[in-house]
Amino acid sequence: MKAAIIVFPGSNREGDVRDALVAVTGTAPLMVWHRDTELPKVDLIVVPGGFSYGDYLRCGAIAAHSPVMREVKARADKGAAVLGICNGFQILTETGMLPGALLRNAGLAFVCRNVTLRVENTQTLFTAAYNQGQELSVPVAHHDGNYFADASTLDRLESNGQIAFRYVDNPNGSVRDIAGIFNETKNVLGLMPHPENATDGLLGSTDGLPLFRGMVEALA
Amino acid sequence: MKAKVHITLKPGVLDPQGRAVQNALTALGFAGVNGVRQGKFIEIDLASSDRKKAEADLKSMCEKLLANTVIENYSIELID
Secondary structure, three states: OOEEEEEOOOEOOHHHHHHHHHHHHOOOOEEEEOOOOOOOOOOEEEEOOEOHHHHOOOOOOOHHHOHHHHHHHHHHHOOOEEEEEOHHHHHHHHHOOOOOEEEOOOOOOOEEEEEEEEEOOOOOOOOOOOOOOOEEEEEEEEOOOEEEOOHHHHHHHHHOOOEEEEEOOOOOOOHHHEEEEEOOOOOEEEEOOOHHHOOEHHHOEOOOHHHHHHHHHHHO | OEEEEEEEEOOOOOOHHHHHHHHHHHHOOOOOOOOOOOOEEEEEEOOOOOHHHHHHHHHHHHHHHHOOOOOEEEEEEEEO
8 A cells, every 4th residue: 555644834743644654554655745746646645633834824724725735635536545634634624625624622722632432434444444333542632623514514424424433522522523524435534533643552542553454454 | 905804703603712702801890791703804915906806806815715614704895
């Protein structure tokens, strides 16, 4: 599996995603700078967490219009797998690749701790290595993770199986406890928690590993 | 030509910052603050003097970048 990680000014989890991918594939992914308009042919594109462009205007808004994101969107439309984590999820909603938006946390505080997630749909290339309803311990670290979409969009997401993960104990006010969603064709996943930071016993949890292992298997 | 752009959260979208400001105002002794909604105010200086073009450009700027129309409304005011 060939993977690329998109790096923006202000990204800060790209190294963690790289380490997680190296751990399961044995090869380093390509790091692609945001100004690049050409993306090598890859099976998986990761938009990592951080604070792209200092979260100016809205989280992810400016990154969403960077040259490389046009190419990421075009690849996703052709079926490439795209994973957006935390700020990456915010960027994917700002590009319109995923529905809804991420608002300021309901409690206003920056939340940085492990949360329990429930796997809602295992019939995707991202989640096939989990069991339906499995509970995972994965860290979150965000100020704007409060997922919002209008009721008709939420109903559509639910009936299409587009909810990937829900919070068991909602840390940020997300509507219907949503922690992560797929696009309609299930080749794009965005989530606020950091599975790349739950890939080693030293980090307190390895519950993120099956996500990376599952992707490698599906995209091999 | 200058433009003033106001960006506000749509009705029904939770505004935790507005609520915190409301609580702080009440704590300061300002009675009767029934609600606070926080938004953004952006001033734009345009080279063009063509009003019609400026209006069209500003609308496009709001739709593409300045506002996220999933959660926000915008209003544009042109000043000659």
